[in-house]
Amino acid sequence: MHLISDMENESISKELEEALKSFESKNKQVPAGYFDQFELDLMQKIKVQEQAPKRAPIVALFLEHKQYLVAASLFFAIATGFLFFNNVEKNITSVAKVEMIEIETLPDELIEAYVINNEFVAEVEWNTAIETEAALLSKQ
Amino acid sequence: MTDQALITQFQEGDNKEAAFTLLLKRHQENVFFQIKKMVHEHADADDIAQAVWIKVWNKLDSFKQESAFSTWLFRVACNETLNFIAQKKRLKTHSTQNEIDHAFDHPSDHNGLKETSIQIKLERAIAELPDKQRFVFMLRYYEAYDYEKIASITGTTVGGAKANYHQAVKKMTTLFQAS
Numbered sequence: 001m002h003l004i005s006d007m008e009n010e011s012i013s014k015e016l017e018e019a020l021k022s023f024e025s026k027n028k029q030v031p032a033g034y035f036d037q038f039e040l041d042l043m044q045k046i047k048v049q050e051q052a053p054k055r056a057p058i059v060a061l062f063l064e065h066k067q068y069l070v071a072a073s074l075f076f077a078i079a080t081g082f083l084f085f086n087n088v089e090k091n092i093t094s095v096a097k098v099e100m101i102e103i104e105t106l107p108d109e110l111i112e113a114y115v116i117n118n119e120f121v122a123e124v125e126w127n128t129a130i131e132t133e134a135a136l137l138s139k140q
Numbered sequence: 141m142t143d144q145a146l147i148t149q150f151q152e153g154d155n156k157e158a159a160f161t162l163l164l165k166r167h168q169e170n171v172f173f174q175i176k177k178m179v180h181e182h183a184d185a186d187d188i189a190q191a192v193w194i195k196v197w198n199k200l201d202s203f204k205q206e207s208a209f210s211t212w213l214f215r216v217a218c219n220e221t222l223n224f225i226a227q228k229k230r231l232k233t234h235s236t237q238n239e240i241d242h243a244f245d246h247p248s249d250h251n252g253l254k255e256t257s258i259q260i261k262l263e264r265a266i267a268e269l270p271d272k273q274r275f276v277f278m279l280r281y282y283e284a285y286d287y288e289k290i291a292s293i294t295g296t297t298v299g300g301a302k303a304n305y306h307q308a309v310k311k312m313t314t315l316f317q318a319s
Contacts, residue, residue: 012309016316019262024282026259027176035168038186039161042193049194 143209150200160197167210168193170283171217177278178221178271180263188224192217207292214293218275225271265315269308276301277308 012020141162149159171192176185195216203212266274276294279285280301285293290301 013313013316015258016262016313019258019316020281022256022259023262023266024177027180028173030172030182035172038168038172038189039164042164042190043157043161045190045194046197 144205147200147203147205147209151203160200163196163209164193167213170210171213174214174278174283175217175221177282178275179225184224184228188217188220191224192220195220208289211289211292214279215295218293218295221275222271261316262312265312268315269311272296273304273308273311276304277312280305 143163143166146159146163150156150163168189172185172189175188175192176182179185179188192213196213199216203209269277272294276290276296279290279293280287287298287301287305290296290305291298294301294304296304
């Protein structure tokens with residue numbers, strides 16, 4: 001036992017010190033030949049462990065360049081997002097623009113052709129409306 | 141042959157078993173008794189000590205000898221013991237307090253020594269200490285290790301180790317006198 005005997009242990013009472021001494025002697029009780037048997041058991045366990053097939057180590061691919069992979073992934077995700085949203089915006093504006101261009105820059109011939117093609121439909125619609133109104137008036 | 145030489149022999153793979161056995165013979169008693177002071181039960185101390193030495197066998201190849209072998213060994217023992225106690229507390233099957241309570245209720249001829257009320261009072265007081273503080277106390281009081289070594293073993297600062305020791309003494313004195 002290497003009980004420290006400097007100033008710091010002066011606060012330990014005599015009674016406590018006695019108890020601590022007997023606590024140690026109580027804990028130092030082991031069966032006869034225990035440590036020899038311990039050594040035999042331990043070496044046996046180690047032999048069994050050494051003979052057991054070792055698990056193949058898990059190799060992480062690209063572990064050395066992990067930071068570059070993370071950076072590349074982030075860059076790819078940001079670039080994809082940027083391109084996607086930019087493209088959507090472009091499509092929306094281009095549709096609007098196309099419509100505006102078509103309205104403003106339609107040639108007269110095209111407008112005339114449209115009116116002629118749809119004249120009959122328009123007339124039919126007008127005629128139907130006039131006929132309906134006339135029928136209502138005659139009933140009154 | 142020094143510990144350093146034995147470790148080098150082990151690491152070079154030159155008759156590993158012989159080198160390890162010599163280290164074991166040299167240190168096994170100190171490690172075992174330190175563990176036993178923490179867990180009381182012989183069977184528990186035996187299990188922990190086995191786990192400690194198996195870990196030493198497995199990790200000794202990577203031990204860089206930056207600290208003394210005994211410091212490293214006690215650090216492994218400290219971790220294993222504290223993990224064991226924490227696990228046992230979680231399982232709540234044989235907590236130290238229960239054992240002490242049992243011993244207090246049924247004083248018996250334990251390990252060939254008659255349990256006296258003083259011993260039971262002391263065991264109660266020791267059991268009341270936080271696990272790490274108890275480990276620090278045992279290392280300082282019984283092994284007379286310096287605070288630097290204790291700090292290195294328990295993974296704390298020198299100041300922390302000193303504080304732990306003084307707190308332990310204070311608490312034990314109070315608990316010992318109160319019970």
